[in-house]
Amino acid sequence: MDKILVHGGYPLSGSIKISGSKNSALPIIAATLLTPDPCVLRRVPDLSDTNYMLQILMHLGAEVERASGTVTVKAEKVNSVAPYEVVRKMRASVCVLGPLLGRCKEATVSLPGGCVIGDRPIDLHLKGFEALGAAVRVENGNVKVFAPKLTGAVVNLQGKFGPTVLGTDNVMMAAVLAEGVTVIEGAATEPEVCDLADFLNKMGAKIEGAGTRRIIIEGVKELHGAEHDIIPDRIETGTFLVAGAICGRGITLHRVRPEHVISVTTALAQSGFNVATTANSISVSPNGAHTKPLELTTQPYPGFPTDMQAQMCALLATTEGTSVITEKVFPQRYMHVAELKRMGAQVEIEGATAVIQGVERLYGAPVMASDLRASAALVLAGLKADGVTEIRRVYHIDRGYEHLDEKLSELGAHIERVKE
Numbered sequence: 001m002d003k004i005l006v007h008g009g010y011p012l013s014g015s016i017k018i019s020g021s022k023n024s025a026l027p028i029i030a031a032t033l034l035t036p037d038p039c040v041l042r043r044v045p046d047l048s049d050t051n052y053m054l055q056i057l058m059h060l061g062a063e064v065e066r067a068s069g070t071v072t073v074k075a076e077k078v079n080s081v082a083p084y085e086v087v088r089k090m091r092a093s094v095c096v097l098g099p100l101l102g103r104c105k106e107a108t109v110s111l112p113g114g115c116v117i118g119d120r121p122i123d124l125h126l127k128g129f130e131a132l133g134a135a136v137r138v139e140n141g142n143v144k145v146f147a148p149k150l151t152g153a154v155v156n157l158q159g160k161f162g163p164t165v166l167g168t169d170n171v172m173m174a175a176v177l178a179e180g181v182t183v184i185e186g187a188a189t190e191p192e193v194c195d196l197a198d199f200l201n202k203m204g205a206k207i208e209g210a211g212t213r214r215i216i217i218e219g220v221k222e223l224h225g226a227e228h229d230i231i232p233d234r235i236e237t238g239t240f241l242v243a244g245a246i247c248g249r250g251i252t253l254h255r256v257r258p259e260h261v262i263s264v265t266t267a268l269a270q271s272g273f274n275v276a277t278t279a280n281s282i283s284v285s286p287n288g289a290h291t292k293p294l295e296l297t298t299q300p301y302p303g304f305p306t307d308m309q310a311q312m313c314a315l316l317a318t319t320e321g322t323s324v325i326t327e328k329v330f331p332q333r334y335m336h337v338a339e340l341k342r343m344g345a346q347v348e349i350e351g352a353t354a355v356i357q358g359v360e361r362l363y364g365a366p367v368m369a370s371d372l373r374a375s376a377a378l379v380l381a382g383l384k385a386d387g388v389t390e391i392r393r394v395y396h397i398d399r400g401y402e403h404l405d406e407k408l409s410e411l412g413a414h415i416e417r418v419k420e
């Protein structure tokens with residue numbers, strides 16, 4: 001197993017290109033199951049999560065070709081059963097349920113594992129399938145959904161913690177081949193939902209309103225093949241912006257969509273960093289003055305993303321003053337805090353709130369990655385810390401960041417990957 005060593009204290013400068021979005025690529029790869037025709041996806045990031053998703057598709061009968069960032073999928077024949085062995089590694093594998101139900105009118109998918117960020121139910125996904133006329137059974141660790149016919153319906157997917165991203169994706173993917181019109185109320189508005197809707201529309205679907213709280217889907221008889229470029233990864237963008245803020249002299253990120261990370265760039269600007277954007281690049285640099293603590297609350301898009309909360313904790317750990325972060329999407333998502341404290345951070349968790357007392361310096365320490373974004377936070381803290389930070393279980397990082405260590409090295413970080 002690999003571990004990452006970060007030698008702290010080296011300033012970052014220069015520029016890198018941001019990769020395609022993991023969270024867009026996963027449901028879009030799943031959506032290729034909706035047609036027997038070939039689909040071509042470009043800018044698919046080379047990650048263990050996208051590889052798992054492609055393996056699941058191959059298990060379901062699809063032919064897959066991958067040449068650098070371009071993936072071609074041809075799902076001429078599809079079987080509708082995804083057992084535990086193929087889905088267990090990734091929670092997002094649940095998003096094959098919608099397209100399988102749409103195409104085969106039945107699906108059996110084992111309940112997946114994935115990120116350990118609290119209780120992650122799929123009740124809203126199932127509520128949506130039931131509204132379309134599907135019967136749902138959960139037995140022996142499997143979810144079975146089946147419907148002789150899917151019929152358009154009105155369904156509200158707003159949950160206790162807000163809308164559901166993959167739930168919206170799943171119901172949208174089932175509804176595109178339903179008879180009649182489906183209206184998803186309380187839909188997630190994340191850019192990844194819009195990217196999926198764009199791809200489905202290129203395949204011949206009739207979807208309106210993606211990006212708003214109401215999505216209207218007019219069912220069609222069949223979909224055809226399509227080509228699509230995956231949008232830039234807004235969480236990778238945000239993570240590198242924090243890297244630039246935490247110990248940068250000035251870095252620039254290319255191939256980004258600045259409009260997707262406004263909550264992050266606004267927070268950095270409020271804290272006192274210079275942030276400059278063009279249509280497809282963002283630069284961040286210190287402005288020479290003291291940085292300020294922040295009060296942040298994670299929210300569904302366009303609010304501050306839960307997937308950036310851990311990285312922001314790492315930044316605020318060394319920002320003078322008291323910062324407060326409240327986690328409204330996954331209230332238990334604070335696994336990184338215990339590890340940051342081992343590096344000298346002063347953070348107290350009170351319910352879903354983290355109170356961070358900025359310290360002057362962090363110290364390198366052996367730490368354990370516990371989930372994808374928590375691992376990124378430990379790398380960021382390591383960039384700033386005195387000495388060497390040794391991060392174990394880096395397979396979490398490889399799930400969601402394409403060549404994170406290489407890109408940081410390009411910017412001047414002293415970071416190495418070694419075998420344990």
Ligand code: UD1
Nearest residue numbers: 023092119120121122123124125159161163164165166329
């Ligand atoms: C997606 C992202 C993940 C991000 C999350 C929130 C992918 C592959 N993953 O996950 O990186 O952190 O959005 O932005 O795109 N919930 C229910 N019932 C459900 C579904 C969700 O109660 O049926 C709750 C969840 O526990 C959570 C909240 O709703 O509190 C939001 O979760 P959701 O948007 O569904 O997360 P994912 O789509 O799984």
